[in-house]
Amino acid sequence: MTAALTGHAGPATDATDEEPPRPRRWYTPYLLLLPGLAWLAVFFLVPMVALASMSLQTGSLGQGYRLTWEWANYSEALSTFGAQFGRSFLYAGAATLLCLLIGYPLAYAIAFKAGRWRNLLLILVIAPFFTSFLIRTLAWKIILSDDGWVVDTLRAVALLDDGGRLLATPAAVILGLTYNFLPFMVLPLYASLEKMDERLLEAAADLYANAFTAFRKVTWRLSLPGVVAGTLLTFIPAAGDYVNVQFLGTPNSAMVGTVIQSRFLTVLDYPTAAALSFALMVSVLVIVLVYVRRVGARDLL
Amino acid sequence: MRITSAALDRRGFLRVIGLGGAALAAGPLLSACGTEGTDNAAGAPGAGSAQDATTVNWSNWPLYLDTAEDDASVHPTLQAFEQQTGLSVAYTEDINSNDEFFGKIAPQLEAGRSTGRDLIVLTDWMAGRMIQLGYVQELDTSNIPNASNLQPAYQDVPFDPGRRYSLPWQSGMTGIAYNPEELGREITRVDDLFQPDLRGRITMLSEMRDTMGLILLSMGKTPEDHSQSDYEAAIAKLQEIVDEGYVRQFTGNEYAADLAAGNIGAAFAWSGDVVQLQADDPALQLVLPAEGAILWSDNLMVPAGAANKEGAEQLINHYYDPEVAAQVAAWVNYVTPVAGAREAALETAPDVANNPLIFPTPEILANLHGFKALTEEEEREYQDLFQAVIGA
The missing domain is CATH 3.40.190.10 (Periplasmic binding protein-like II)
Known part of the structure; x- marks a missing residue:
């Protein structure tokens, strides 16, 4: 931000052109901002207000909805669907952690060890996006199927008992989330690791830091922006996801996205759906703010 | 749909x-x-x-x-x-x-x-x-x-x-799809499903009228004409079935893939899907429960x-x-x-004409039921109860 400002201020004074510099008008920046602001207003602010208003209305589709400031919509929605809410954050949190554990070594390897394979590996990370999200999630049903080799192997080593299964369990949901959002973790991590100056590691070694200390004090610290960006990009959509639960979960593993979807489309209970959506948005925002403060990466936002 | x-x-x-x-x-x-x-x-x-x-x-x-x-x-x-x-x-x-x-x-x-x-x-x-x-x-x-x-x-x-x-x-008709050879026993009614060998291996439909219609029929009630308390009793029965772990999932048509893969032993299923699945797996059957099935x-x-x-x-x-x-x-x-x-069709495609899943006989048709019309308010109450059981 600061760089951009000074960059702008520079040329006005020492312009080498023949033409005299045109006087700057105070409103020029605002004019330039206008398309962006209009976009934000139309596609973010207006829907947001509509959603907030819907969450406080009562009525039905046949009789129409009226704004009655029905704050009880929130307390009812949260008391009825508290379990699904908690589950969403639990599953999304677990998936984010798994993504970090899998994604960090992967991003590290691509950034520092891949050599000429780097671009190929990056493409491989992105390649799954060429097929539909839905198809990829459905594919997990085949991989984890009760007679498939994964379950057979787990049974053979007694990690699952004979009647045990993976499909239609919370574990399958978390696995699906992890798989689907892994690239969102790897790419920002790679971007921040790749920028790192490897001579810093040499310097650390010169100062008698062992490999672990050097990683902890240099690499990890410098990759923190990537970690924060990656965890946010993973956690936020995962918390609202309902596709993985739909295909890989059971009736007892529904997440808040499932409820919003069924309230909105099946039960036609728009106010509750809106209240849940709004509550989800606010709680994610709070979690993100607390998290970013704790990590100390405030300038990211 | x-x-x-x-x-x-x-x-x-x-x-x-x-x-x-x-x-x-x-x-x-x-x-x-x-x-x-x-x-x-x-x-x-x-x-x-x-x-x-x-x-x-x-x-x-x-x-x-x-x-x-x-x-x-x-x-x-x-x-x-x-x-x-x-x-x-x-x-x-x-x-x-x-x-x-x-x-x-x-x-x-x-x-x-x-x-x-x-x-x-x-x-x-x-x-x-x-x-x-x-x-x-x-x-x-x-x-x-x-x-x-x-x-x-x-x-x-x-x-x-x-x-x-x-x-x-x-x-189409809604009934129970299963493979009698693999299950090793015959299913003729909805209540036949709830045996230990099918625990966790049944799917039902997330379409309220199909699943609740079959459950109501299994309790001797008719979907086209039942009382609120009948429906609540049916919901209680379904909740018990879910709590005992019989139902693996409530699905749209994803049950077809699970049936084909052998992940599930029986499913509430739609006739058109079963006709198509039978092309790959002729042993698969659609049973219309003796107490009645759903016509939509x-x-x-x-x-x-x-x-x-x-x-x-x-x-x-x-x-x-x-x-x-x-x-x-x-x-x-x-x-x-x-x-x-x-x-x-008898002249042009006799195998289609003789398939009871495509052209059900009058006896079959007589045992099929629709679901009663619900007012908007009833619809919401019914869906509320049902969605709570299926976990949404």
Whole structure:
């Protein structure tokens, strides 16, 4: 931000052109901002207000909805669907952690060890996006199927008992989330690791830091922006996801996205759906703010 | 329609797998991710244009109309109609789920604007909602003389007594699909499912009327005529079944893949799906429980503000010709509501004509039930209870 400002201020004074510099008008920046602001207003602010208003209305589709400031919509929605809410954050949190554990070594390897394979590996990370999200999630049903080799192997080593299964369990949901959002973790991590100056590691070694200390004090610290960006990009959509639960979960593993979807489309209970959506948005925002403060990466936002 | 919550409809699913056409899944995917771009782009046929008396804009479910063998965009029965009447038909396969489609057209209808469509196809309960809300027009039977070919079983449906607003396009039955050879025992009633060998290996449908209809029947109640307390008792029974771990999932048509993979031993299933699955696995059976099974239909209706109502009615008339209905039935494998279609099919496709899942016998038809019409308030109460059991 600061760089951009000074960059702008520079040329006005020492312009080498023949033409005299045109006087700057105070409103020029605002004019330039206008398309962006209009976009934000139309596609973010207006829907947001509509959603907030819907969450406080009562009525039905046949009789129409009226704004009655029905704050009880929130307390009812949260008391009825508290379990699904908690589950969403639990599953999304677990998936984010798994993504970090899998994604960090992967991003590290691509950034520092891949050599000429780097671009190929990056493409491989992105390649799954060429097929539909839905198809990829459905594919997990085949991989984890009760007679498939994964379950057979787990049974053979007694990690699952004979009647045990993976499909239609919370574990399958978390696995699906992890798989689907892994690239969102790897790419920002790679971007921040790749920028790192490897001579810093040499310097650390010169100062008698062992490999672990050097990683902890240099690499990890410098990759923190990537970690924060990656965890946010993973956690936020995962918390609202309902596709993985739909295909890989059971009736007892529904997440808040499932409820919003069924309230909105099946039960036609728009106010509750809106209240849940709004509550989800606010709680994610709070979690993100607390998290970013704790990590100390405030300038990211 | 019978898709449940998420993104995929039952017809779409099987055939996408069958055709290997990932492209079809892209639409539902987009909506699953919260962007609705493509659906709408493809989905408002002739809005503003082509709104004249020579075009009929028809919206239907994917792969729900016969196609030529070499070109999926050519529909022989539709071509015949165009040649006979000189009308042209803009046929769009943009209905993927009742709920989603309702969400798409309701704003226009509520505002009194045209949807750009002259003919739409929606499942019974959604047809009922459209009629209640005044979103569809009464049909002029003098334009549809062939409507007299409607099978008696479909004539007096609770959501549209006397069929003033709607005529069924195709029908299907909901029963229990399973493989008797693999299970090693026979299933004749819903309650036969709840044995230890099927614990965690049953799926039911997330479509409330199908699952609750079968449960009600298993308790000796009839879905078309039951009391609130009957329904609550059925919900309690379902909750018990879920709590004991019998039900693995409540699904749309994903059960088909699970059945094929052997993940589940039995499923509440739709007849059209089973006919298609039988092509790969002839041992698979659809049992219509002894206590009764469910009959549902997808219904042709003319939405309010349609520019060419008469053309739409002529089109309905065309498809109520038994010969034409037989042609469609041979391709889509669902139950045709048109009397005389079986006789017509006996000559052209005898194996289809003799398949009781496509042309059910009168004895079968007599044991099929619809679900009673619900007011908006009842609908919400019923769905509330049901969604709570299925975990949504």
